[in-house]
Amino acid sequence: MRETSKPLVNKVAIIGAGPGGLATAIALRKQGIDAHVYEKAREFSPVGAGVSLKPNGMRCLDAIQPGLVDKLRRLGFQVQITTLKTSTGETIWTTKTPMMPKDQELTFAIWWWHLQHILVSELPSEVIHLNHSCINFEQNENSVTTQFENGKTVEADLLIGADGINSRVREILIGDGQPRYSGSMCWRAIIDYRGELLLPNEGLIIRGEQTAMILYPLGEGKMNWSAGKPFPESFVSPSAAEVKYRVLKEFSNWMKPILEMIAETDAETILESPICRRLPLKQWSYGRVTLLGDAVHGMSPGGGQGANTTFEDAYELAECLYNFPDLQTALSNYDQRRIQRTVVIQNYSEKMEKISYQNIEEQNQQSQENFAEFERWLYDYDPNLESRLRPWKEKVV
Ligand SMILES: Cc1cc2nc3c(=O)[nH]c(=O)nc-3n(C[C@H](O)[C@H](O)[C@H](O)COP(=O)(O)OP(=O)(O)OC[C@H]3O[C@@H](n4cnc5c(N)ncnc54)[C@H](O)[C@@H]3O)c2cc1C
Structure with missing residues (x-):
């Protein structure tokens, strides 16, 4: 220009x-x-x-x-490997994050x-x-x-x-x-990095029944979690405590380390969004x-x-x-x-x-x-x- x-x-x-x-x-x-x-x-x-x-x-x-x-x-932060797991913790696959060499410097979170x-x-x-x-x-x-x-x-x-x-x-x-509401709700938060969940260079995709979560490191000792679930109608929870209660409830049959992660996330930092x-x-x-x-x-x-x-x-x-x-x-x-x-x-x-x-x-x-x-x-x-x-x-x- x-x-x-x-x-x-x-x-x-x-x-x-x-x-x-x-x-x-x-x-x-x-x-x-x-x-x-x-x-x-x-x-x-x-x-x-x-x-x-x-x-x-x-x-x-x-x-x-x-x-x-x-x-x-x-x-x-750039993720180097991506892993897909089930909500009970079974690994389906792990792969080097596919990226063209020319895109490498231009892809990060x-x-x-x-x-x-x-x-x-x-x-x-x-x-x-x-x-x-x-x-x-x-x-x-x-x-x-x-x-x-x-x-x-x-x-x-x-x-x-x-x-x-x-x-x-x-x-x-x-x-x-x-x-226009697209039919799913999403909850996201930034928390301190938890080594029991993912490697320092790993992005994690987790799939449950009509539920999904993505976790990735953000560098500087932080990581991001983002959880989603389809709902026919969107909603706004009345308080931060209710937001956290809702996520714990919707993901209650997920593996224990994920539930611990949600439980230990400061409720005030969880963003609840209808996907629109x-x-x-x-x-x-x-x-x-x-x-x-x-x-x-x-x-x-x-x-x-x-x-x-x-x-x-x-x-x-x-x-x-x-x-x-x-x-x-x-x-x-x-x-x-x-x-x-x-x-x-x-x-x-x-x-x-x-x-x-x-x-x-x-x-x-x-x-x-x-x-x-x-x-x-x-x-x-x-x-x-x-x-x-x-x-x-x-x-x-
Ligand atoms: C769950 C989720 C995950 C996402 N993940 C990604 C991702 O991985 N990659 C990606 O590229 N995008 C992602 N996005 C989308 C991304 O965040 C937005 O597309 C991006 O922020 C849009 O930028 P914007 O400047 O258009 O609007 P916004 O970021 O919404 O900024 C709008 C600004 O306008 C201000 N504003 C609003 N109304 C007024 C007003 N009346 N007067 C003055 N100021 C006003 C707001 O306060 C705000 O600061 C995600 C979004 C969601 C919901």
Whole structure:
């Protein structure tokens, strides 16, 4: 991406200081655009669980800011072997984590909070505005004015809604209701590493009856656990103690070391989430407002692609604003580059989520299904290559 030229827009307001909003702000500021991030949280605090970062997302982040991926990798962790077990502890297989040599440096897991922290540190502190919850915006031919709950308003040339799956910007821009529940609940936590469960370089996939869990080390003496189970309706447990009670109950027939791990996890740190997706849109950008990341293509975590596709969005949006002669053309090209790809990745993620709840025999059969070609298309996304814009050849995976 070139670093200097007369920008197409001068001032940009980005709603949300998640991975998408922050990466976009870094990319736009490098072009000389006065991009500011408005975040509803009052402070940045150690939240979130582990996120796996993949070559497609990391190549985009590296193109946005060379050196950034190295910083992330230093705080992240790379799994070398993967083991599949049953919920009673029987090992089905162990394998070296399959990875193309060119992907090795670009595949690792990191704590969401560390990811956010590193991205924040790439921006001048005065361009991040905490305690700014977007409640409304109005646009006309010349500008867009955003209103915040704290009474402030901000005028900009472009507004980017990077405010996550429950996006307020999307609600105002599109008004298509709440995210759609995908049919399973998920619980996640970061805990101190437990050597009795997994080797320091091992990722563990555990399958039970209609239950699944993934464990992996995160480095610095920490590890991540993530447990899921299908439920016809989503729910919100009324307290942290109830959340923990629920996980223990749903996994009560699992092996003892897992139950001990859950029992010893601080209830306050367990994140309970209904797995949701956003229905695809035919158009993301209207006038001076566009969407990015989970706000537009929130997807189930089965494919480990939410944050990664968000970095692709950030790269492509900045690239379009840089290369096209006017805002309308830039935004319609951004939509065109992103819509088909993200729909296909949403479908893949949902499919992977469903596969994780099949029994092991069914899963083995399913794994005969060849995802290799699709995953090459997914992971090979490279800002240096025009071929990245090649659409996937089929409608669904
Ligand atoms: C169980 C689970 C596991 C996951 N694992 C992975 C994984 O392995 N790999 C991966 O790539 N992705 C994973 N993801 C998805 C990933 O976390 C998200 O896709 C990613 O964080 C999206 O980034 P974002 O910036 O679009 O939105 P978010 O991260 O949701 O950030 C949105 C930001 O906007 C702020 N905000 C919201 N509303 C407002 C408002 N009105 N005004 C101002 N600010 C606002 C929020 O506080 C937040 O800081 C997982 C998700 C889940 C649920």
